[in-house]
Amino acid sequence: xxxxxxxxxxxxxxxxxxETTVAVYPGKSARGELDVIRLAFIQGKVTGPPDVPVxxxxxRMSPGxxxxxxxNEGNFYFYNLREGDYDLAVDEKSLPEYGVTDKPDRVxxxxxxxxxxxxVNFQFEVHTPAKPVxxxxxxxxxx
Numbered sequence: 199x200x201x202x203x204x205x206x207x208x209x210x211x212x213x214x215x216x217e218t219t220v221a222v223y224p225g226k227s228a229r230g231e232l233d234v235i236r237l238a239f240i241q242g243k244v245t246g247p248p249d250v251p252v253x254x255x256x257x258r259m260s261p262g263x264x265x266x267x268x269x270n271e272g273n274f275y276f277y278n279l280r281e282g283d284y285d286l287a288v289d290e291k292s293l294p295e296y297g298v299t300d301k302p303d304r305v306x307x308x309x310x311x312x313x314x315x316x317x318v319n320f321q322f323e324v325h326t327p328a329k330p331v332x333x334x335x336x337x338x339x340x341x
Contacts, residue, residue: 241273243319
């Protein structure tokens with residue numbers, strides 16, 4: 199007996215026992231146990247100044263090397279996660295020009311089965327540098 203992996207719903211992963219042998223005798227009940235693991239997700243939001251698009255900002259997750267980008271409203275998700283501890287971070291190279299995060303750029307999240315982790319929020323600002331003003335004094339001609 200084995201799990202039909204192709205038919206396993208997306209929010210489950212096979213556990214350590216995905217195949218077993220079961221002896222079936224006439225007129226008797228037989229039982230076999232297989233393991234599946236419910237998967238979880240992390241959700242979050244990226245916010246910035248009005249009229250600054252957020253949909254190209256990259257959020258990275260470790261361990262695992264996965265990444266995602268938010269939708270136009272700044273919402274992002276990491277799906278199909280096993281129970282464990284993860285770090286999420288804004289890839290600063292993906293921020294708009296002169297963009298900086300105003301909070302810690304890395305957030306730790308614990309995923310535990312049966313508990314939805316708190317939403318993760320990242321916020322950034324754009325600090326456009328002031329252009330230097332150069333003063334030029336002209337002397338009046340002839341005097």
